[in-house]
Amino acid sequence: MIRTLTLLAVFVLTLGLAACEEEPTATGPQNHRAGLPPKGPDYTGDLCAVVRNRAPFTITGRIELKNNNRATFRLARxxxxxxxxxGTTFGNYTVTLVVTNFVTMPIFSCYTTVDEAIEIFARPNGDGFTYSATCR
Structure with a gap:
């Protein structure tokens, strides 16, 4: 009985994953992970960031601070x-922008400031997409 329930659960989960909307794949030179944080002064306190999705599909991601505080987002087109x-920003008053796939694996990240809106783009590139953002 337990084995039957286990097999049924695996089947349902597999079927559920197969029915999910296919996530675009990340390719190209723009899809990079953030390197070392910039040097310069940091800031500790409250801050807000405006994030805009300019990609032709729904995206997910997060904004992270130096002390690992984070805010996540899911934005439709x-x-x-x-x-x-x-929390505390990185050098030159920057935060980390991380764009993730549907299982929250990072596919793009960069350091950016929050004094202007952060726009995220995805352009077709062969069989995948090239991600970019207004990283300053």
């Missing part, structure tokens, strides 16, 4: 959100 959090 052309949607905008405002994320607020408290």
């Amino acid at each position: 052309n949607e905008t959100t405002r994320l607020c959090l408290n």
